[in-house]
Amino acid sequence: MDADEIQSAPSIPLVQGSEGKEGSLSGHVSVLPHEVISYLNPRDGQTIIDATLGVGGHSLLLARAVSPTGQVIGLDHDQNMIARALPRLSGLPFEAVHARFDMLPEILKSKKIPGVDGLLADLGICSEQLDDGGRGFSFSRPGPLDMRMDQSRGQSASDMVNHYSEYDLADLIFRYGEERFSRKIAKYIVHRRGERRFEDTADLAAVVRRAIPKKDPSGIHPATRTFQALRIAVNEELAVLEGFLGKLPEIVKPGGVAVIISFHSLEDRQVKNTFRQSEYWEILTRKPVMAGELEIANNPRSRSARLRAARRVDPNQPKIYKGGKYR
Numbered sequence: 487m488d489a490d491e492i493q494s495a496p497s498i499p500l501v502q503g504s505e506g507k508e509g510s511l512s513g514h515v516s517v518l519p520h521e522v523i524s525y526l527n528p529r530d531g532q533t534i535i536d537a538t539l540g541v542g543g544h545s546l547l548l549a550r551a552v553s554p555t556g557q558v559i560g561l562d563h564d565q566n567m568i569a570r571a572l573p574r575l576s577g578l579p580f581e582a583v584h585a586r587f588d589m590l591p592e593i594l595k596s597k598k599i600p601g602v603d604g605l606l607a608d609l610g611i612c613s614e615q616l617d618d619g620g621r622g623f624s625f626s627r628p629g630p631l632d633m634r635m636d637q638s639r640g641q642s643a644s645d646m647v648n649h650y651s652e653y654d655l656a657d658l659i660f661r662y663g664e665e666r667f668s669r670k671i672a673k674y675i676v677h678r679r680g681e682r683r684f685e686d687t688a689d690l691a692a693v694v695r696r697a698i699p700k701k702d703p704s705g706i707h708p709a710t711r712t713f714q715a716l717r718i719a720v721n722e723e724l725a726v727l728e729g730f731l732g733k734l735p736e737i738v739k740p741g742g743v744a745v746i747i748s749f750h751s752l753e754d755r756q757v758k759n760t761f762r763q764s765e766y767w768e769i770l771t772r773k774p775v776m777a778g779e780l781e782i783a784n785n786p787r788s789r790s791a792r793l794r795a796a797r798r799v800d801p802n803q804p805k806i807y808k809g810g811k812y813r
């Protein structure tokens with residue numbers, strides 16, 4: 487992404503408070519809370535979807551704003567996150583659904599909701615998921631090589647690392663991790679598993695570290711990109727996101743707003759292209775909105791957050807196709 491493509495958000499303090507129901511728990515801190523509220527503009531009586539509930543920080547703000555007659559429906563495909571979020575949202579007009587967000591058209595149909603006023607998707611994972619060594623998302627916490635968001639189904643990272651061909655591993659690490667040493671890493675993985683299966687995250691992180699030349703200019707932990715790639719592949723994140731983005735016009739009613747926050751360029755590109763190339767959306771953020779300095783200082787994870795928002799176009803006022811774009 488070009489630097490001039492980035493629209494910087496003003497430095498706005500995070501939701502305050504360090505305990506109880508407020509936004510700043512000791513773990514996950516919701517990113518860009520003021521910007522989310524400002525684009526969605528939730529009001530009493532509205533129906534809003536939080537497609538990625540997490541620990542419920544954004545849902546809490548939204549549910550308060552649509553009270554008392556509106557409702558927020560929060561989805562997460564990780565049952566553990568729903569269990570964490572629910573106590574914070576008690577007493578508010580909120581309902582949790584354990585599902586992947588690309589199931590939303592079916593979910594709304596079953597609830598007889600023809601379209602919602604607003605939708606938020608804050609992609610990726612929560613600090614709680616990353617910090618739980620038992621889930622296998624983090625190279626810095628020893629744990630089983632799992633990485634499934636929904637632990638009730640699908641292949642784990644261990645299945646991929648221990649069984650994929652060297653070519654497929656290199657391809658996956660390159661494509662989803664944008665890792666330039668992907669071939670070397672895949673070669674080291676395949677060599678090592680010939681002696682002994684990979685069982686845990688620390689084991690894999692050590693082999694990746696050995697495969698990468700000592701002077702990687704990026705300065706990030708050598709296993710960062712490989713772990714990101716495996717997580718994306720295990721959860722089929724890009725394919726699920728693409729399906730979900732394509733279904734957004736069925737979910738958000740004309741006049742309603744969709745806000746999507748992504749954390750890496752592969753996701754952000756998909757969001758940008760969906761809003762730009764579809765006749766259904768009027769773009770509200772010409773450039774992605776990013777956290778200001780104050781938010782980044784309080785919440786380092788917000789550094790890579792990119793927010794894009796668009797309004798669902800009213801079919802009675804179609805967009806005009808001009809200069810290769812819908813305007």
Ligand SMILES: C[S@@+](CC[C@H](N)C(=O)[O-])C[C@H]1O[C@@H](n2cnc3c(N)ncnc32)[C@H](O)[C@@H]1O
Nearest residue numbers: 516538540541542543544562563564586587608
């Ligand atoms: C970054 S966290 C969201 C944090 C939340 N906005 C908050 O304020 O607490 C992302 C959450 O979305 C969930 N998630 C990611 N992809 C999903 C998908 N395809 N369907 C449903 N939930 C998903 C993850 O399990 C995680 O809990």
